[in-house]
Amino acid sequence: MAAASTETAIRSSRFARVLIYLVLLLFALFYLLPLGIMVVNSLKPLSEITGGNMVALPRDWTIAPWLSAWSTAQIGVEPTGLRPYFINSIVMAVPAVMLSTIVGALNGYVLTKWHFRGATIIFGLLLFSCFIPFQIVLIPMARILGILDIAGTTSGLILVHFVYGIGFTTLYFRNYYAAFPTELVRAAQIDGAGFFQIFWRIMLPSSGPIIAVSFIWQFTNIWNDFLFGASFASGGSAPMTVALNNLVNSSTGVREYNVHFAGAIMAAAPTLLVYIVAGRYFVRGLMAGSVKG
Amino acid sequence: MATTTDTGVDFRTRLQTWLPKLVLSPSLAIMLVFVYGFIAFTVYLSFTDSRMLPSYEWVGWQNYDRLFRIREWNIALTNLAVFATLYIAICTVIGLMLAILLDQKIRGEGMLRPIFLYPMALSFIVTGTAWKWMLDPAIGLENTMHLWGWESFAFGWIKDREMAIYTIVIAAVWQSSGFVMAMFLAGLRGIDNEILKAAQMDGASNFQLYRRIILPQLRPAFLSAFVILSHLAIKSYDLVIALTGGGPGNATALPATFMYSYTFTRNQMGIGAASAVIMLMTIAAIMVPYLYAELREKK
Numbered sequence: 001m002a003a004a005s006t007e008t009a010i011r012s013s014r015f016a017r018v019l020i021y022l023v024l025l026l027f028a029l030f031y032l033l034p035l036g037i038m039v040v041n042s043l044k045p046l047s048e049i050t051g052g053n054m055v056a057l058p059r060d061w062t063i064a065p066w067l068s069a070w071s072t073a074q075i076g077v078e079p080t081g082l083r084p085y086f087i088n089s090i091v092m093a094v095p096a097v098m099l100s101t102i103v104g105a106l107n108g109y110v111l112t113k114w115h116f117r118g119a120t121i122i123f124g125l126l127l128f129s130c131f132i133p134f135q136i137v138l139i140p141m142a143r144i145l146g147i148l149d150i151a152g153t154t155s156g157l158i159l160v161h162f163v164y165g166i167g168f169t170t171l172y173f174r175n176y177y178a179a180f181p182t183e184l185v186r187a188a189q190i191d192g193a194g195f196f197q198i199f200w201r202i203m204l205p206s207s208g209p210i211i212a213v214s215f216i217w218q219f220t221n222i223w224n225d226f227l228f229g230a231s232f233a234s235g236g237s238a239p240m241t242v243a244l245n246n247l248v249n250s251s252t253g254v255r256e257y258n259v260h261f262a263g264a265i266m267a268a269a270p271t272l273l274v275y276i277v278a279g280r281y282f283v284r285g286l287m288a289g290s291v292k293g
Numbered sequence: 294m295a296t297t298t299d300t301g302v303d304f305r306t307r308l309q310t311w312l313p314k315l316v317l318s319p320s321l322a323i324m325l326v327f328v329y330g331f332i333a334f335t336v337y338l339s340f341t342d343s344r345m346l347p348s349y350e351w352v353g354w355q356n357y358d359r360l361f362r363i364r365e366w367n368i369a370l371t372n373l374a375v376f377a378t379l380y381i382a383i384c385t386v387i388g389l390m391l392a393i394l395l396d397q398k399i400r401g402e403g404m405l406r407p408i409f410l411y412p413m414a415l416s417f418i419v420t421g422t423a424w425k426w427m428l429d430p431a432i433g434l435e436n437t438m439h440l441w442g443w444e445s446f447a448f449g450w451i452k453d454r455e456m457a458i459y460t461i462v463i464a465a466v467w468q469s470s471g472f473v474m475a476m477f478l479a480g481l482r483g484i485d486n487e488i489l490k491a492a493q494m495d496g497a498s499n500f501q502l503y504r505r506i507i508l509p510q511l512r513p514a515f516l517s518a519f520v521i522l523s524h525l526a527i528k529s530y531d532l533v534i535a536l537t538g539g540g541p542g543n544a545t546a547l548p549a550t551f552m553y554s555y556t557f558t559r560n561q562m563g564i565g566a567a568s569a570v571i572m573l574m575t576i577a578a579i580m581v582p583y584l585y586a587e588l589r590e591k592k
Binding site: 008009010011012017020021023024027028030031032034035037038049050052053054055103106107110111114116120122123124125126127128129131132133134135136137138139140141143144163164166167170194195196220223224226227230231241244245248249257260261264265267268271272274275276279282283 | 305309312314316317319320321323324325327328329330331332334335338347387391394395396397398399405407408409411412413414415416417418419420422423425426427432433434436437440441467471475481484486489490493499502524527530531535538548549552553556557562565568569570572573576580581585588
């Protein structure tokens with residue numbers, strides 16, 4: 001895409017432009033409001049929430065809800081706060097992201113640069129696996145995790161996320177490497193470079209952007225997963241999303257909304273941070289998962 | 294292929310020809326077991342009388358027969374139809390509108406685009422927590438309007454059996470419409486301006502330009518949006534759990550919540566498996582033709 005042609009040729013009147021800005025700003029407000037209101041209310045004492053206006057700023061600013069959500073709030077039966085679950089999610093996400101990215105990169109390399117019969121079928125099988133409703137694998141997965149003796153553990157979740165991440169990471173790297181000049185690979189082959197040498201010396205050094213896409217997209221998906229966490233992790237090994245849901249939807253005692261909001265923002269923080277720092281790659285990942293090429 | 298006599302010389306070359314397949318094979322094996330093997334296992338279970346644990350007693354179509362007589366399943370299917378239709382339609386309209394507006398050489402586009410898109414980075418549990426409370430009449434929007442003096446304002450959909458499913462639509466649209474905007478914007482940026490300029494010279498109005506030239510060219514983006522959104526709708530689980538827990542009663546049950554509760558809390562694994570198979574079939578009916586067409590194009 002040439003820079004000059006990205007701007008539309010459509011012309012609009014002055015009045016129309018005012019209207020356009022107005023609509024856009026209204027929508028910006030619509031998207032920002034829920035998060036903004038959560039932040040504001042997480043800094044209020046509970047009495048100001050139950051008795052007051054949700055968009056008003058706090059009269060008594062307090063960080064007590066944040067401290068409580070992090071280290072003392074009741075999650076399930078234990079008053080541990082969300083901290084151990086936050087750590088669980090990190091311990092779960094980091095290896096699963098790394099493993100699925102490495103495997104995806106190798107798969108993409110093989111599928112694009114080493115043609116053999118059946119490659120398209122194999123890719124099709126991998127691709128379809130990205131879109132299955134995970135309900136279809138829950139029952140056998142529970143059995144397998146039980147047999148491997150990692151049911152209800154973080155290792156079990158790492159395995160699950162790794163396995164169901166391969167499809168997406170392969171898709172990313174395949175589409176990216178498809179545009180990579182095959183002549184370079186052939187030339188290196190003639191010079192005597194082997195399979196891994198080519199991957200290591202030629203493919204990987206130019207894979208920065210797609211590695212970023214894969215990292216970010218896998219991290220977001222795995223961090224935000226709820227279904228697998230709720231199905232395969234019990235008690236203390238639950239990931240952040242499950243713990244947050246337990247905190248918010250526990251039926252005992254007073255509903256401490258301010259603590260819930262602080263917890264929700266904690267659960268959102270890592271993926272939001274990634275989005276703010278590297279939003280460009282996030283958008284690319286979304287696109288690669290939908291309109292390809 | 295290679296003869297068996299050239300042992301030493303070309304071990305390396307032969308290894309090199311096998312390596313790519315060797316590297317790919319673990320992934321292939323994992324896929325065949327964890328995806329296709331598991332699907333086969335679940336399909337098999339759906340024809341057995343499994344309850345709390347898998348059982349291998351064949352009962353034919355009995356689970357499917359019973360499934361479609363369960364009231365909650367029929368509620369879940371109706372809800373899915375309502376939810377998916379509105380979710381896809383509203384997301385497409387909002388997404389297309391925002392994309393067209395953002396494409397008018399807007400100052401601050403770089404600020405607005407990430408704001409529209411950020412909810413996509415959040416967990417549905419976070420989205421559910423935020424909206425659950427905003428929609429709660431006692432402390433959320435309704436209460437705030439009352440405090441501002443609009444005494445007659447009432448918005449209690451989340452507690453209303455008839456209306457609760459629409460609150461799920463609201464929260465889901467909030468989360469995904471920015472994503473649809475990004476897809477349409479990418480499509481708009483790919484349109485050749487020379488055609489537009491030529492049509493403008495022929496005196497075409499902006500409305501005509503969009504109707505006759507631009508929208509027809511966005512066909513692939515429409516198709517992708519439809520496929521991705523319908524697939525997200527069918528898989529929707531987290532948002533319902535966080536926002537309404539499937540309630541009030543089971544007014545907001547969806548196939549995904551039905552499957553989970555029948556399999557793991559009500560110990561009706563056979564029925565749960567049957568419902569999962571129906572979900573897979575629905576998604577496959579949409580995804581397989583789409584993926585097939587995409588792969589054909591690539592070749």
